[in-house]
Amino acid sequence: MATTYKVLAQTGSSGSTGNGSQTLTATANINLYTVPASTQAVISTITICNQAAASASYRIAVRPSGTAVATQHYVAYDIAIAANDTTALTLGISLATTDIVTVYASAATMSFTAFGSEIA
DSSP: OOEEEEEEEEEETTEEEETTOOOOOTTSOEEEEEOOTTOEEEEEEEEEEEOSSSOEEEEEEEEOTTOOOOGGGEEEEEEEEOTTEEEEEEEEEEEOTTOEEEEEESSTTEEEEEEEEEEO
16 A cells, blocks of 8 residues: 655635645635545645634534535534634544545635645
8 A cells, every 4th residue: 555645635715726625615615625536545734724814714524425514524613713824733634535524714715735645
């Protein structure tokens, strides 16, 4: 099994890169990262950056493929982030094939980055 360490996904208001990422829209759930087929992943760190001059909040959910976001999936819920600030969460989230990390921001001026490894 090969392990690849990398930026797993990034998303923000001006566009996105990475597997399963989308342009961030305020007050909408967006799939930040979906584990590829025949792969497992470990997210070591997620950063949340608020690029606005006003405070905001965010949510992070981890869910199995094929399920809608529900209360049991949240690892962070309506966490405040100060204006022009960045938060780094070192979590060590283990993900199976096709598991999904979903994010939500109260403002479109935020961005999320997931760092970790894929095991194929």
